[in-house]
Amino acid sequence: MAIASDELLDCTGxxxxxxxxxxxxxxKQIEVGQVLEMIADDxxxxxxxxxWAKQTGHELIEQSADDGIFRFWFRRTK
Amino acid sequence: xxxxxxxxxxxxxxxxxxxxxxxxxxxxxxxxxxxxGLDEVYPILIMASTAAALDWEVGIxxxxxxxxxVNTKRMHDLKVSPLGNAAxxxxxxxxxxxxxxxxxxxxxxxxxxxxxxxxxxxxSKIPDFDSMMEMCLDGDVEFYACATTMGVxxxxxxxxxxxxTCLGAAAFLDFASEADLALFI
Numbered sequence: 001m002a003i004a005s006d007e008l009l010d011c012t013g014x015x016x017x018x019x020x021x022x023x024x025x026x027x028k029q030i031e032v033g034q035v036l037e038m039i040a041d042d043x044x045x046x047x048x049x050x051x052w053a054k055q056t057g058h059e060l061i062e063q064s065a066d067d068g069i070f071r072f073w074f075r076r077t078k
Numbered sequence: 079x080x081x082x083x084x085x086x087x088x089x090x091x092x093x094x095x096x097x098x099x100x101x102x103x104x105x106x107x108x109x110x111x112x113x114x115g116l117d118e119v120y121p122i123l124i125m126a127s128t129a130a131a132l133d134w135e136v137g138i139x140x141x142x143x144x145x146x147x148v149n150t151k152r153m154h155d156l157k158v159s160p161l162g163n164a165a166x167x168x169x170x171x172x173x174x175x176x177x178x179x180x181x182x183x184x185x186x187x188x189x190x191x192x193x194x195x196x197x198x199x200x201x202s203k204i205p206d207f208d209s210m211m212e213m214c215l216d217g218d219v220e221f222y223a224c225a226t227t228m229g230v231x232x233x234x235x236x237x238x239x240x241x242x243t244c245l246g247a248a249a250f251l252d253f254a255s256e257a258d259l260a261l262f263i
Binding site: 014020 | 105124127128130131132133134202203204205213217
């Protein structure tokens, strides 16, 4: 699965709350409409990132899980 | 007099005060931090920094031992006591044997337990207290120092970190009364 992203944020090896905090900072660094790709291996990341998108209103375009590596694509909406 | 956490408002042409609607109302979380052990302030800082990352407004009322987390004389040296903690994990990874209380009560064991916990945090790449605090302040988390505790524990205004505001319970409850979520930790 290849989704074009404007920025890549690697959060592998990091536990809650760092991936959420870093994603929140990174999304502010891109333009509205651009896509941020985030990679994590914290098993808590999938539910956390879904909740983060729900709470902040940024769009979770796609997510994938492969051998303990989770990828998320977010579009900045505002 | 200081007012805290005021939500944005506008005054209409006929003089009525209305909440501004062009910005969606942010969710608000009110936390009461009543404990000052290193293991007891981590959950607070994790909840607060996460809520800030969710774009929530966060206010933490630091009262009783919780005041230590904003007291510059103590905040950088918070400790974990191993004594009487039935849930303390065994010190040696992979070994089931815990430490008996009679050993935990010996002088220096609090330092040992604190070093151990700091080590686990570092191994898991969880930021230390100072970095967690910085993350919270970065996310505009508000810290409120309980005025009564300052009096009781003889903590001076100049001992409180400059980012924290000194408040009483009524002012905090006023802030908390409009919170979507309130937790006592």
